[in-house]
Amino acid sequence: MITLHNISKTFATAEGPLHAVSSASLEVEQGDIYGLIGFSGAGKSTLLRTINLLERPDEGSVIVDGEEFTGLPLRELRKRRLSIGMIFQHFNLLNNRNVYDNVSFPLEIAKVPKAQRRQRIESCLEMVGLSDKAKAFPAKLSGGQKQRVAIARALAGNPKILLCDEPTSSVDPQTTGSILAALQEINRNLGITIVIVTHEMNVVKAICNKVAVMEQGKIVEKFDLREKNIAPQSPIAKYLFKNEITLVREMEASYA
Amino acid sequence: MLSNISSAWPELIQALLETLYMLVLTIPIAVAIGTPLGTVLFLTRPNSFLKWPRFYVILNGFVNLIRSFPFLILMIAIIPFTRMVVGTALGTTAATVPMIINAVPYFARFIEQILLDVNRGVVEAAESMGANKFQIVWKVLYTEARSGIANAITIVTVSFLSYSTVAGLVGGGGIGDFAIRYGYYRYQTDVMFVTIVIMVLFVQAFQFAGNYVVRKLDKRL
Ligand SMILES: Nc1ncnc2c1ncn2[C@@H]1O[C@H](COP(=O)(O)OP(=O)(O)O)[C@@H](O)[C@H]1O
Ligand SMILES: [Mg+2]
Numbered sequence: 001m002i003t004l005h006n007i008s009k010t011f012a013t014a015e016g017p018l019h020a021v022s023s024a025s026l027e028v029e030q031g032d033i034y035g036l037i038g039f040s041g042a043g044k045s046t047l048l049r050t051i052n053l054l055e056r057p058d059e060g061s062v063i064v065d066g067e068e069f070t071g072l073p074l075r076e077l078r079k080r081r082l083s084i085g086m087i088f089q090h091f092n093l094l095n096n097r098n099v100y101d102n103v104s105f106p107l108e109i110a111k112v113p114k115a116q117r118r119q120r121i122e123s124c125l126e127m128v129g130l131s132d133k134a135k136a137f138p139a140k141l142s143g144g145q146k147q148r149v150a151i152a153r154a155l156a157g158n159p160k161i162l163l164c165d166e167p168t169s170s171v172d173p174q175t176t177g178s179i180l181a182a183l184q185e186i187n188r189n190l191g192i193t194i195v196i197v198t199h200e201m202n203v204v205k206a207i208c209n210k211v212a213v214m215e216q217g218k219i220v221e222k223f224d225l226r227e228k229n230i231a232p233q234s235p236i237a238k239y240l241f242k243n244e245i246t247l248v249r250e251m252e253a254s255y256a
Numbered sequence: 257m258l259s260n261i262s263s264a265w266p267e268l269i270q271a272l273l274e275t276l277y278m279l280v281l282t283i284p285i286a287v288a289i290g291t292p293l294g295t296v297l298f299l300t301r302p303n304s305f306l307k308w309p310r311f312y313v314i315l316n317g318f319v320n321l322i323r324s325f326p327f328l329i330l331m332i333a334i335i336p337f338t339r340m341v342v343g344t345a346l347g348t349t350a351a352t353v354p355m356i357i358n359a360v361p362y363f364a365r366f367i368e369q370i371l372l373d374v375n376r377g378v379v380e381a382a383e384s385m386g387a388n389k390f391q392i393v394w395k396v397l398y399t400e401a402r403s404g405i406a407n408a409i410t411i412v413t414v415s416f417l418s419y420s421t422v423a424g425l426v427g428g429g430g431i432g433d434f435a436i437r438y439g440y441y442r443y444q445t446d447v448m449f450v451t452i453v454i455m456v457l458f459v460q461a462f463q464f465a466g467n468y469v470v471r472k473l474d475k476r477l
Contacts (some may be wrong), residue, residue: 052384081386093383095476096399106385108395137475150381157385 001193002028002051002161005062008047019206020046020056022217028210031186033194035204037240038214044197045165047214052084052163053077065160082110085154089166091146093138097148098136099125106157128182144175146174148170151182155190162186166206168203180206201240214236264438264447269456271434274348278420278430281352283413291405293319294367294395295361301307301368304391327419330354331426339362351428355419359412366408367401374400403474410466414459431455 011018021043021069028034029084036044047226049055050062053069062069064084069077091104102122107117125131138146147167154162164183168176184207186192204211204225212222213236220234232238297319299305325333331354335345338353338354357466374397398405421432431451439448 054384078386078388081384084384086381086384088377088381090377092375092377094378094396094399096402096473098475105382105395109382109385109387109391139475139477220275234384 001014001030001032002026002195003061003063003066004047004050005061007047007050007057007062009043009050009055009057010076019217021050022254023060024217024219025060025216026212026219026222027220028193028195031187031191032210033196033208035208035211036195036197037199037204037211038236039199039202042214044199044214046051048165048197050164051161052081052086054086055158082106083158083159084161084163084165085151085157085159086164087147087150087154087167089169090145091138091150091165093146093149093153095138096133098137099130099141099152102149103153103156106153110157120156121152123245124155125154128152131165133159142175144178147171147175148182151179151186155186155192162192164194165196166199168198168200176203177206183207183224194220213240260446261442261450264444268447268454271429271431274428274433275420277348278352278355278411278423278428281349281417282359282416282420283335283409284415285356286363286412287409290360290363291367294364295371296398297364297368298371298397299371299389299393301372305392315455319364322357322361325358326424327354327358328425330358331422338373346427348423348429350418351420351423351426351430355416355423356461358419359416362415363408363412366412370401370404370408371397371403371410373404403470403476406466406473410470412464413462413466415457417459417462 004024007021007024008019009021010018022188024043024045024047024139026034029106035246046055051064053062057070064080067080069080072080081256092186094105097105100121103121104117112120122131124132125134128151130145130148130152133145133220134139138149141149151162151169162183167177167183171179182202183196184196187194187207194207196203196208207237209226210222210224212219213234214220215234215236221232222236223230223232223237230241232241267311293315296314297312300308300315302309302312322330331351334354334357336349341353342350344350363434379392379396379398382392386394420428420430421435423432424432424436427433434453435448439445439451
């Protein structure tokens, strides 16, 4: 579904060139919920953003649904972007549009006639359980509700892929659960392939079937989480997996 | 004292109407030209959407140039131009020419700054949905910036109420002209006082109306 091949991206900064992503390759299959995990600054967001070319890689190829994206003219690329939804840590909703009109936004971009928009918007809002908030403005919603509006908005264009950049990193733990549940439901019921960037192993454990660990711009290890024995080799992967185990033990201790 | 005021009253009303006329001409034109101009400034800035660095340097320099003229000097300097446009350099309509020339880049700067304040994340979200530049400006930037734009219109209106009085110095009429004649030449303090009260009420009313609109448009909180 998505093939990233030898992606590199360097930013020019005041302190000199910054290799945000170095020769990263990734294969995401149809129906995957693929996690990208790593510490802050590892290059996860940059790599994710190359998938819809919000970030154009200096090197490497981006192949989505069998099509090489990097060579496409901008006009064509914009059409492809309609079938790739994206959600963000800070939701990025239009504050001056109500929930209904936010979900309507991608349909307007795609020039869907008004009469056809209505049904689509309503069904998307229903999918995320926010039909009753259609008239509300984002400022009046909780973080979890905002993210669900963002999910509804991302679904409006009937995407095959959903890109998520730290979708649970600015909400509380309970809300994290409801957002992840919504993502899993979308994946299962609509068959949408999901790539999710996070720094929390809990998120990966909760919904991902595969995960790639990033450090300093490189993908250091990949895991298929459906396998029985997961034996991380790299120090960072060991740390991330172990950290999780420690958390569990602490939780058990607190129940004891 | 009351007789002073009542005898000046018709002229005061006349002067207020002239001032209003200047504003009604200046502000809409400043908004109509300043908005696209400010948008272009925003779009062509370094690290913005359009990579036209030389165009930006020229446009930016031009805006700065006009902005750097003190209003009175601008007014005198462009008299030949005003004559060309209006046919005369005297009168209320002629006075609006320098006002408009001053207001357009002023308003454009406001727009540029307001658009800069729009959350980049929302723009990025729109890009991720395949929005083109025109859609981003129209559907994202202007939507998110609308209360800021209303606020800028309020500020520019109040500022130009003040600038319009300078026009009085060169035969433009209006409330400034009235103040010079009654307050300065005839030294009628009472008339001056009434004028000031009316101006204060005007400004308060503009500001109140402006704030009301801003609040209605702003859904961010
Ligand atoms: N547009 C940019 N300009 C300069 N540096 C950037 C830019 N975007 C990201 N970076 C830098 O690249 C590195 C990787 O960033 P990012 O992909 O956001 O990491 P992560 O999402 O893993 O936290 C960071 O050091 C970040 O500061
Ligand atoms: Mg990030």
